[in-house]
Amino acid sequence: MRIGLLGTGPWAAMAHAPALSEHAGLDFAGVWGRRSEAAKELADRHGTRAYDDVDALLADVDAVALALPPAVQADLAVRAARAGRHLLLDKPLATTVAQGRAVADAVRDAGVASVVFFTSRFVPDTEAWITEQADAGGWFTGRAEWLGALFGGDGDSPFADSPWRQEKGALWDVGPHALSVLLPVLGDARRVTAAAPGPGDTVHLVLDHVGGASSTLTLSLSAPAAAAGATVELRGRAGVAVLPDSGEGPVTALVRAADALLTAAGTGRPHPCDAAFGLRVTEILAEAEALMDGAAR
Structure with missing residues (x-):
């Protein structure tokens, strides 16, 4: 499969480009970015071609990987899907329901494969744990704490200067990770029952799940470095399970x-983390954001 990369920022450079380069089943055909000089630098580093025109890249590939801000990703993903290109997307799929739905609709209408990169879902130990807990069932409650130190004042992450992260905060940056673990175990969220702010960009959420369980999420990019990390705990008939x-x-x-x-494109069977799932995560986060905005008025 010939695949192109859309994006040239830190995440594209440290994750996407190396992964596409080393994958034995992919032909890393080129890079396009909003800054042509950055596209050339990244392409040269990985022995591929830099494109000045995104449509020219789309014409030369079977699929694209996107490492772009959510709003930019959503618009280009629709364009790529309509061109018949499979999509390796990043989380969040979008930060508005309208944009997320446009991507999911374009994927469905074009009949292309899509995978949203919720990191934990592609770690074997984590995915095995999720499957085991979903099979066990009977969960009463879940707790997820996803704490980053991006804005904690004692880090030097290249992502701290990201405009969309500064605007949207932990809800949209690490919230998708927490939901990607909780939803396949506890079931879809019927509603967000509470959303409250904490220090910095910290958000506390309470979800009501279709399986009867409730969950609490604490999300932050403002934690001290010593407090950063991710924890998921479930309690129910089977006892206590920790990620x-x-x-x-x-x-x-x-x-x-x-x-x-590659599997989804070859078989025609959707992956559990496809654009439709990415849309559902977007809908839940948008509901939480609306609650937060309403409480602030």
Whole structure:
């Protein structure tokens, strides 16, 4: 499969480009970015071609990977799907329901494959744990804490200057990760029953799930570095289950996401983390954001 990369920022450079380069089943055909000099630099580093025109890249590939801000990603994903290109997308799919639905509709109408890279879902130990807990069932409550130190004042992450992260915060950056683990175990969220702010960009959510369980989520990019990390705990008839730690890096997980895209494209069977699932995550986060905005008035 010939695949192109849309995006040249830190995430494209440290994760997407290396994963596409090393994947044995992909021909990394080229890079397009909003800054042509950055596209050339990244393309040269990986021995591929830089494109000045996104439509020229789309004409030369079977699929695209997107490492762009959500609003930019959504618009280009619709364009790529309508051109018949399979999509390896990043989370969040979009930050508005309208944009997320446009992507999901374009994927469905074009009959192309889509995979949204929720990192944890492409780590074998995590995915095995999710499957095991979903099979066990009987969960009473769940708790997810996804804490980053991006805005904590004691880090030097290249993502701290990201305009969309500064605007949308932890709800939209790490919220998708937490939901990608909780939803397949506890079932879809019937509603967001509460949403409250905490320090910095911290958000506390309470969800009511179709399986009868409730869950609480604490999401932040403003934690001190010593407090950062992710925890998911479930309690129910089977007792207590805690998500195992994983030290696996994003490049390896992205290679598996590309595997999933190849499988979905080859079989025609949607992956569980497809654009439709990405849309559902967007809908839940938008509902939480609306609650937060309403409480602030």
